[in-house]
Amino acid sequence: MTTDSIIIDDLTFEYPGGDEPVLRGIDLRIDPGEFTAVVGGNGSGKTTLCKTFNGLIPHFFDGKFEGSVSVAGTETRESNVGELSRQVGYVFQDFENQLVQETVRDDVEFAPLNYGFEDYEQRATRALEMVGLAELEDRFIWELSGGQQHLVALAGVLAMDPEFVLVDEPAAQLDPQNAREAYERLRWLHEEQDKTIIVIEHHSEFIADYCDEMVLVSDGGVAWKEPSHVGLNRLEDLRAENIHPPQVTQIADGVPTELSTGPDDRYPVTVDEAVSALSPEATPTQTKRSAPDGGTTTTTPHSRSDETRPEHGGADPVITLRDVGHGYPTLREGRNQVLAGLDLDLYTDDRVALVGANGSGKSTLLRLLTGLESPDEGSVTVLGRDTNNALPEELADDTVYIHQNPEEMFVEDTVRKDIGYYLKNRGADNVETRVEEIISYLDLEELADRDGRLMSVGQQRRASLGIGLATDPTIVLLDEPTGSLDLQSRQEVTGILKKAESRVETVVIASHDLQLVAGWADRVIVLDDGDIIADAPPTTVFDDAELLATADLRQPQVVALSERLGFDSPVLTTDTMVEAMASGEWDGESPMGNGESIAHKGSETGTRRERQ
């Protein structure tokens, strides 16, 4: 028995002033060399559990602490956070606030200096090389992108050379591309540097791709610890905790069992596994060729792409951009031209998704539509008004902009007041009734009297949509509506989006979330380097692997699977896929050719350095 493990024995913990224990009778062991995911629903206690590993509990939060936690033979209760942090490095979910010095190198050197290590410079250099930031060491923290800041936080932890590296929800604050890069980095640390990696995660697709083990925390206890492919097959347990199994697992669960035989008699959890489990070779009974092209039934993937964009005929566009150029001054690199020569028309009833890599101009475009910024060149017309000649307050009569960071939307001390703020300021009639109506329409009753800034991100997001819809807008602009949301909240937001459609004319979202785009949008605009490189229905966009790679986008599992199984055009949702598979009406010819190109693309985008 090694003594290097984290061993938890019958741990019970209650926060001071709490009514009942947050953690109850936990037994858990994490050995060196693992890559373990800690999963659990909101409020299940998974973060609390992880804070016992480095002694934040019980030393920083002192509550009722029973049982024992030992890290590499040290009883955490007898040690302190500083000492334990040399063994267990912690990257917070809110990593931005973990960076406390002004430049990258200073921040990474901060901890080694605090401990008085003579070799602090070498430590920092090595840590920066490990995360691939050596070239940015003199940059200011605030100049970096979110993904880079996350790496700085990781480097700060690595400078202490800990055995265990704990990362709290890397996918929550990062966009999918950066989250994947963060995971690639963790995998490298795990495989090449022999670190033990523990992540708190609820995106099961990351768990399937990267983690060896998973621990399910449920209601303050550890329900089980299993190898991740086994754990991800415990669908009931996961769903009970609002964790959605990977899309391919859901598909395998949905189709008749004879179609979904996987290795070891379980459902596949990655696209690769799903291809071998669901491909025609594995199910030779299946007859194909019956439906060579798209005109089969409404259940085929084509149902969506067939309904081409509505013909706008003579209808005037709601939003017009003509030859728009816009940029910002920067500290080091002169003027950063974000948009250049952009032309775009958006029509009534368009469900538009703006997608593209970080820095491709999605948010800038939305802000131009609000009138908060005027274009440097060209013109932006919203509902017939030139934004150059209108104040943002005036444009806001018909257009509502929902901020990427919902926190910035809360200016009052209750959600109810926030929803009414606009109406009251504009002297609207019967404000109270209208506020109540929105609250009940969006099921915000239980949040209405809480302070928006103290809610979880998911709740904040829902409330911010309420604030937006209260204005009875014609156009709704949403910046990353599902950013940093768990899957449960994501579904709620998607639901609200669909509800909103009945009240507004045009919805434009900027998003990295291709699952959302696939399931919701009917017009996808791909931005790259400040210009539009594609403007088409989702099926067309998702079909073009090269295009997606250019825009740093990654296909949802279901799309990737449909492509590798040889569907003629991408399937956008798991339900459609299940129906299509169950009815056997798909063309399973030559799945491998496509598959290889996808795999190749995946590795290429995986190593792509992010933009400044």
Next chain:
Amino acid sequence: MSYLESVTDISIADLKVDLMRTAYDNDNALLNTFDPRVVLLWTVLFMIIPWLFYDTVSLLVLLAAAFALAALSQVSKYLLVLLLFGQLTNIGFFVVMVPLMGGMLRGMGHLRANASQLIDGLVALDLSVFAEAGGIMTTAVGQGLNTALTSQEAGIEAVGAVVPFFLKLTIISVISLAVFSAMSPQKISQGMLRLGVPRQLTFAIAYGYRMMPLLVEEYHALINSFRLRSKVPEKKGILKWRYAYYLLKLSIKAFYPLIFNVAKRSRVTVEAMETKGFSQSLNHPTSRELRTEDMMIRPRDITFVFGSLLFVAGVWVFV
């Protein structure tokens, strides 16, 4: 108006970058190349020196030198303009204020001289005495106004008296602006640490620099959020004063959510500080030594201090 809008728009982004440059881009700043301890002590010295001068001309020479230093330290032109504007309006205020006060004193003096009559009239409740009291009041006001309007000279004289004082204040402000915007926060805290300032304070300085850009961005986002949900006054008023007042009100309101969000951030920060061994470093002599070991006083530091003192001595003797 579109022109005005676009100008204000650009200037906000430009303003932000300019302030960032002042605070963070120190690579070429003259003062940043010296040992921070020397610069800090030099600053303290030059906080005192202006008070030893009384002559306007010498002070002007010193002020010019301070501006030259500010230019070498890449101080934001917006900040300098703001500072000058503040000082000039202060002086202008005296031109208006002194005659006004003079007028008021004059009027009060007349009232006091006739106080007994006034009180008599009020006590007697006699109409005729009332009229007399009214007369006294009117005379007082008239005399006050007259004094106020005719004593511009006194106001300008008063300004003459306060100009050296304002010059001294301006010199000190410009110098400290130059020092603190030229030195990188790391250097400032290093220097302070070595001079025995508690580590908590030096950390706070560095942390403040780290968080400031974040807060600026957040503040801007909050103001925008307010704007999108407010209504502009329908009548803009003369010189758009209503509109300006409305924006001012918003910018003050936006501070409350900002403070709230800062408090929220700091919860994570204190936890993270703990995991980074901050509390361990407080009493850790090696930690302090390592942080300040690469500081060294070189000949050029000495040259700088003595050179500037020589300059001051020169001004003292020759101007």
